[in-house]
Amino acid sequence: MPRLVFSGVDLGLIRFAIMPFQETLKAARGLGLRQPPAGLAGWRHAVRPLLPAAAIPALALCGAHPVRLPDFLTPQPASQPQSFEDELAAALGDPAAPVGPDTVQFATALRTAPPVVDDLIQHPDRSRRALARSFAALHRAVLAPDWPRLQAQLAADVSYRARLAARHGVATMLSTLCPRLVRWEYPYLEFVGPPAEDYPLRGRGLVLVPSMFLTDGVHRQLNDRQQPMLFYPARTATEFWRDGARFAGPDGRLAGPVGVPRATVLRALADRPGLGTGEVAGVLGVAPSTASAHLARLRRAGLVSTVRSARRARHELTPLGWQLLDANVA
Template sequence: MPSRLHFDEDDFLRCRFVVSPLWETQEAVRTLRRPDRQGYHAPWLRRIRAVADGLDLTPLWLLMPRHGHSPDWLVPPPAGPAASVEEELAALRAVDPHTARADTARSLADTPGALDSATGRAWLADPARMVRELTDALEAAWEVLVAPDWPRLRALLEADIAFHSRRLAEVGLGGLLPEIHRDCAWRSGTLTVQSGGRYERRLGGQGLVLMPSVFTWPDLISTFEPPARPTLVYPARGIGGLWTEPAATTPDALVRLLGRGRATVLGALTDPASTTALAHRLRLAPSSVSAHLTALRDAGLLTSRRYGHQVLYERTPLGIALASGATAPGDG
């Protein structure tokens, strides 16, 4: 039996998108042990494997059963649309240990031998210590696995939200949800999800949290069991090109027209991105990238819009035509 969420009128007004650095951290840790998730992320895996081997991820892996419950308290949906990792870690450290204990015991029971392991018994005997240890483990994983690439990841996630926000305005929630993953279906105010647990829940004005994720691919993850906030985590758009490095050379025709710096920035904007993300991707100074973006926008080749604390840039139709024409066969 699939899961079903029943929406009331107020729920349509309370659906929102969020980005979570800690969620990406947890799923990055999970990806290290999931070959079925590693296809698109092979370049990242090759690059971080040595430093990942220096982390003790065993405590986190103990709470990641292949089939079963992962603790909801460990990575709850962030309160704001773009919470910082510092805010999320602070919230994690403030979790009630007794609530965490019951949730963790359920997860340990889904991994053979985990409940009776030395670590499992120690955690259940001292849940306050467990909260500290697991928070510290997540923080260490964040710093090594995710933080170095966070500008690139965040830009992709924010671009996904910008795209799906436009789709929400165009087709409504009932049209959007089946688009974000094939396991979602919508009929008469009810969302049906084929994957994950089997729950029936009336939202009653809580709405639904929609969270794009890089490392969740290809899974759709739902948190529908009360009292957790109803959340749907889906693979972000554009993952296939996420770890692609910029071209070693910029087409000569585009360089002659715009200059090398501006041509490189225009060519790199295959998806909406921020100044920081582009600077990270192109290994250029943010001040230089910012100047090029401003010039390209003033020339009508880019548009910009604000999302949270970030400004995202994307090509206009003229910018797309120019970049495409510059690389067409026989150009120059």
């Protein structure tokens, strides 16, 4: 597992950042990869019909590799909160940014480079401006309507980490950052990822960036021209998508046609196709017999299909079930 190597100075230079453009990159990755990251299948199904053609280059670039992007897309974060437009300009509005060299390095990690990668290498200035328009179109269509809700989740994560560090120390905060993916034992912060040599921070500290769309791993941004960065799943990301927040909305209109418990079942199956009856019961917090009754009602309505193998039943949405979700997206 890769490791960041801390000194005492580095521990004093840890900071957090909420980065709307970086969330757009993570969302584009979730839409561009062949298989959706954990928990995002339902969200991806809901927003794909909203995508404009202008977003295709952004999706192709972010889906070209499961964990890497050209470094120029992630410049040094500012010390003050920035808007999406500010971050976009910092990443793609600087003619001096090393677009070509960073993209060449990125291309070495790809089996097959999409056209957008070749364009960035051959025509970096023109392609940089076109890519900025592509990300702006993607953000307007997919993230802008939900950004206040997503930003609130990210801010809650940062506040929680800050309180934890203040009450129990930085070591406790780091050791609980994301236990299934990150492990802290001074002087090493070890995380799940492709094998790599130890990376000494050398007194530059670390920027920790929570993400609602990074549900399946930890991403790093390490180079010699900026403060090192580590992107990690926000505490509430899994439950946020599991609870179907992107589908129900504050008005709860999906619950209108089918009722709250069965709306919850539909959202759970959108997020995790193939759940068993016991797992659906766990989502609802009810007995398996009650969950089975809800599933039977949904099956009779043509919204859910059930496949039985040995003693296990697996449940999935039907096309009609997906249509109902699409018609009631917040």
